[in-house]
Amino acid sequence: MILIHCPYCDEKRAELEFAYAGQAHIARPLDPSALSDEEWETYLFIRNNPRGRHHERWRHIHGCGRFFNAVRDTVTDKFETTYKAGEPRK
Amino acid sequence: MTGYRLPTGGRINRAAQVTFSFDGSSFVGFEGDTLASALLASGVQLFGRSFKYHRPRGLVGSGSEEPNALISVSRGPGRFTPNLRATNVDLYQGMEATSQNRWPSLKFDFGAINDRLGMFFPAGFYNKTFMWPRSFWEKLYEPAIRRMAGLGQAPTEVDPDHYAATYAHCDVLIIGAGPAGIDAALEAAATNKRIILIDEQDELGGGALSDPALWPWLDRSLKALAASPNVTVLTRTTAFGYFHDNFIGAVERLTDHLASMPDGPREKLWRIRATEVILAQGAIERPLVFDGNDTPGVMLASAAKVFALRYGVAVGQSVALMASHDSGWNDAFALAGAGVGIAAIIDVRDIVDEALLAKANALGIEVRLGHSVIGVRGRLGVKGITVARNDGTAASDITCDALLMAGGWTPTVHLWSHSKGSLAWREDLGAFVPDVPNENVRCVGACAGTWNFGAGVVVDVLPTPKDPARLKAFVDFQNDVTAKDIKLAVREGFRSIEHIKRYTTNGMATDQGKTSNLNGLQIASTALNKPVTDIGLTTFRPPYTPQTFGALAGHAKGALFQPTRKTNIDSWAEEQGAVFELVAQWRRARYFPKAGEDMLAAVNRECRMVRSSVGIFDASTLGKIEVVGPDAAEFLNRMYTNPWKALEPGRCRYGLLLKEDGFITDDGVSARLAPDRFHLTTTTGGAARVLNLMEDYLQTEWPDLNLWLTSTSEHYAVIALQGPNARKVLEPLVEGIDLSAEAFPHMAIREGTICGIPTRLFRVSFTGELGYEINVPSAYGRTLWERIMAEGARYDITPYGTETMHVLRAEKGFIIVGQDTDGTVTPFDAGLDWAVGKKKADFVGKRSLARPDIVAPGRKQLVGLLTDDPSIVLEEGAQIVADPNQPVPMKMIGHVTSSYWSETLGRSIAMALVEGGHSKMGQDIFVPMPGKTHVAKVSSMVFYDAEGARLNV
Numbered sequence A: 001m002i003l004i005h006c007p008y009c010d011e012k013r014a015e016l017e018f019a020y021a022g023q024a025h026i027a028r029p030l031d032p033s034a035l036s037d038e039e040w041e042t043y044l045f046i047r048n049n050p051r052g053r054h055h056e057r058w059r060h061i062h063g064c065g066r067f068f069n070a071v072r073d074t075v076t077d078k079f080e081t082t083y084k085a086g087e088p089r090k
Numbered sequence B: 001m002t003g004y005r006l007p008t009g010g011r012i013n014r015a016a017q018v019t020f021s022f023d024g025s026s027f028v029g030f031e032g033d034t035l036a037s038a039l040l041a042s043g044v045q046l047f048g049r050s051f052k053y054h055r056p057r058g059l060v061g062s063g064s065e066e067p068n069a070l071i072s073v074s075r076g077p078g079r080f081t082p083n084l085r086a087t088n089v090d091l092y093q094g095m096e097a098t099s100q101n102r103w104p105s106l107k108f109d110f111g112a113i114n115d116r117l118g119m120f121f122p123a124g125f126y127n128k129t130f131m132w133p134r135s136f137w138e139k140l141y142e143p144a145i146r147r148m149a150g151l152g153q154a155p156t157e158v159d160p161d162h163y164a165a166t167y168a169h170c171d172v173l174i175i176g177a178g179p180a181g182i183d184a185a186l187e188a189a190a191t192n193k194r195i196i197l198i199d200e201q202d203e204l205g206g207g208a209l210s211d212p213a214l215w216p217w218l219d220r221s222l223k224a225l226a227a228s229p230n231v232t233v234l235t236r237t238t239a240f241g242y243f244h245d246n247f248i249g250a251v252e253r254l255t256d257h258l259a260s261m262p263d264g265p266r267e268k269l270w271r272i273r274a275t276e277v278i279l280a281q282g283a284i285e286r287p288l289v290f291d292g293n294d295t296p297g298v299m300l301a302s303a304a305k306v307f308a309l310r311y312g313v314a315v316g317q318s319v320a321l322m323a324s325h326d327s328g329w330n331d332a333f334a335l336a337g338a339g340v341g342i343a344a345i346i347d348v349r350d351i352v353d354e355a356l357l358a359k360a361n362a363l364g365i366e367v368r369l370g371h372s373v374i375g376v377r378g379r380l381g382v383k384g385i386t387v388a389r390n391d392g393t394a395a396s397d398i399t400c401d402a403l404l405m406a407g408g409w410t411p412t413v414h415l416w417s418h419s420k421g422s423l424a425w426r427e428d429l430g431a432f433v434p435d436v437p438n439e440n441v442r443c444v445g446a447c448a449g450t451w452n453f454g455a456g457v458v459v460d461v462l463p464t465p466k467d468p469a470r471l472k473a474f475v476d477f478q479n480d481v482t483a484k485d486i487k488l489a490v491r492e493g494f495r496s497i498e499h500i501k502r503y504t505t506n507g508m509a510t511d512q513g514k515t516s517n518l519n520g521l522q523i524a525s526t527a528l529n530k531p532v533t534d535i536g537l538t539t540f541r542p543p544y545t546p547q548t549f550g551a552l553a554g555h556a557k558g559a560l561f562q563p564t565r566k567t568n569i570d571s572w573a574e575e576q577g578a579v580f581e582l583v584a585q586w587r588r589a590r591y592f593p594k595a596g597e598d599m600l601a602a603v604n605r606e607c608r609m610v611r612s613s614v615g616i617f618d619a620s621t622l623g624k625i626e627v628v629g630p631d632a633a634e635f636l637n638r639m640y641t642n643p644w645k646a647l648e649p650g651r652c653r654y655g656l657l658l659k660e661d662g663f664i665t666d667d668g669v670s671a672r673l674a675p676d677r678f679h680l681t682t683t684t685g686g687a688a689r690v691l692n693l694m695e696d697y698l699q700t701e702w703p704d705l706n707l708w709l710t711s712t713s714e715h716y717a718v719i720a721l722q723g724p725n726a727r728k729v730l731e732p733l734v735e736g737i738d739l740s741a742e743a744f745p746h747m748a749i750r751e752g753t754i755c756g757i758p759t760r761l762f763r764v765s766f767t768g769e770l771g772y773e774i775n776v777p778s779a780y781g782r783t784l785w786e787r788i789m790a791e792g793a794r795y796d797i798t799p800y801g802t803e804t805m806h807v808l809r810a811e812k813g814f815i816i817v818g819q820d821t822d823g824t825v826t827p828f829d830a831g832l833d834w835a836v837g838k839k840k841a842d843f844v845g846k847r848s849l850a851r852p853d854i855v856a857p858g859r860k861q862l863v864g865l866l867t868d869d870p871s872i873v874l875e876e877g878a879q880i881v882a883d884p885n886q887p888v889p890m891k892m893i894g895h896v897t898s899s900y901w902s903e904t905l906g907r908s909i910a911m912a913l914v915e916g917g918h919s920k921m922g923q924d925i926f927v928p929m930p931g932k933t934h935v936a937k938v939s940s941m942v943f944y945d946a947e948g949a950r951l952n953v
């Protein structure tokens, strides 16, 4: 069971306190109606599937409840870092 | 037959005799014996039958690596444990053990016919033969194979034992308490670190237990550890898995070795989080591959040494050694020192260490260098061997009653591999050793590939003049895989060891190839003429040895398997004899049968009473979210499909929630209590999902909005009071709220008190009748329920359950998200266009409602169905076709989502998702069912009171 550092609680806690929440840094378009079908499709469905560093969102759902961002290596399943939502991509 | 108890030696307690039975016969061993050592001492050589060919098998090893001697132990009803390795079973007084995979008896086994037919059972036999026809697989092949090629029987009774679980934390976790592990523990003990030392055996010592010269050191070391308050020692504890971040799973066996069962758990699951892990798991000796190497009495040299020096048991009167490694010679010398006769030492090498030769000479042991065993005589036990020069000449017989194999050593890297540490190939060892760690872990001792066992050569199959096609040279004893099978797999085109493994099943038995993986790899390497490193290594996965389901389940069984959520009113329903159903994790009353009523009769009565007078329903399980803050209305306006900003305080609105893909994910009626406060409701099963979705948008998309979301699902008990007499029942109980139709219309909310309890009183209806949903603090739920029941008695107030709720809502065409929708249904598909704010610039999912696939014709749409025969209640989930006469397989155009007998209408009603359903109004569709195809007309989903007259009273 992985230990995950919650940047809000500033503690490493067991994985079972957390929920995965998909790829990070995909902002909802400010005006979805202005997007073409292709652009909306890209926003809605197209995701990275890297071998290695992956930027993803987690929620400390059974803790402080906050969503945050993380960089995890998909090969080793190790977290490189976690940081607060709204902070720049690491 | 040949094993016997040596007159002296070993760590057994010769003063304490232990009587036990094996296959119904009585035997005597000593305290400190394993089942294997005690049987061996009694002359038993035959321990089981092999998996596929039912060949007679004896002991190969002396511990967890043992592939053959799988036995069952029975301790009474529900306490039957199959597939235990006899080498790991600590003997106790009265033990009842049985062999497995034989019928009718171990010595005469009908399934052994498979062995005579062996040429018909090559690698991939199951894949190739039992392919067709499909129905034969279920009815014929699989049951026959299961009966013939089985492991032990699974117990049928409920396990009466219980199992404990605990978490532990330490600075240093040491796994394996042989000399290397004990040294590591002593070193760490001198610091102030917290240390846990675990070992799977009944006593610490590992290899030192079979080396009497080390016993004084062992005694001193164990005393030192016992005196260290910072060291926790766990014996009979198997570290079965190494998980992320130095999280180790281990099972401690607490009672299986005891003659009488104490109170307390049978096993304890340890979940250990360690700062540093030290693996000291040792190494496993490798068998040699030659014709007849599975004959009972052919075993690992190291195992023979363990039996002799730890348990005081000779594996034979006259024992031969087949070696490719020095360690076997030293084991043979140790046996000779214990008084065991050594018939000969055969070594595949032409040259060995002079010191070994000198010692063999001094002991008068015959030595054959550059020779190999090419055959074994005896079927149920070794009677002798045939050896030849490696060039095939000079074959001669040697009489012996046991044959030891010394094929070198395989470091035990299982846990290291679980932790995703990398491995490096050591050509000199012919083995993989730990390389780069992936966690804070290191290996010490033999599992790191460092040992003082001497040198050796790696041989895949011993040289033989015999026809390779006729050899029965086993690689994987438990799964009956021979060298020939692996070569066949290579000939048939398999190149990767992962594929060869699956095709031949090499290494896939319960021992996970502890003795077979490396030999299989060497044979494939030779056959492919490629280095081992190009073929790869199979992946080790937890568990290291099989563990009981009980240990893994722990307390999570029966009522504790998952929480059962109960409302404050639940106890009343139980006292009334309600029939319950689980909805999400909530236990909900499904119906309240009176004497003699079945479900249909009860539901019909409940429906009649709601429509004609008044019914009462526990709706406490509804999800509830309190939305508070200056931007609450703005937030809800963005989340829901319909407009929220203009909703006046005191009014309610039906909210439809989409995901960004445009599909319905939840719905519910919500109320505005104040400009900055809303009381949302969600479906029972959707509460957590909806809160998570809303939190996601609030925290990450619109963090500028000022509001709070709070789950209040369990804070309120909710009593739904529905029916034309609902207002009359409420009136005498409510204070501070004008219940008149003018002052308190449908879809409104008022705050006041009821029976003195503060309430949020909704006027809403999921039945189509005049209705109220009374929210009070949870703790008052049952009290209020009983007050209302008393007040409603004169109207024959009738409690109803979820089944009646479903029927009544279906009569009105109200959907249940998750039943009538399935994650692919848009508001338009569901006929809920009216709930979508056309003028809203944006809401979650709005853009998707204009996606090409969403606006394309032919989507499945929700419609009503009325069967031509009104007495037919369609099956929910039944498929719908447009033309019942088309050939099979028919094109299915939809399915029935909800279907009930409507007592109100005196006929059946149904809802269905049908392709282009909205344009099929009045048309016939067909529902083929076994024996009959039902005809139904597509209709509106509102079957009752379409104009809503019953609501506006």
Ligand SMILES: [Zn+2]
Pocket: A006, A007, A008, A009, A010, A060, A063, A064, A065, A066
């Ligand atoms: Zn947190």
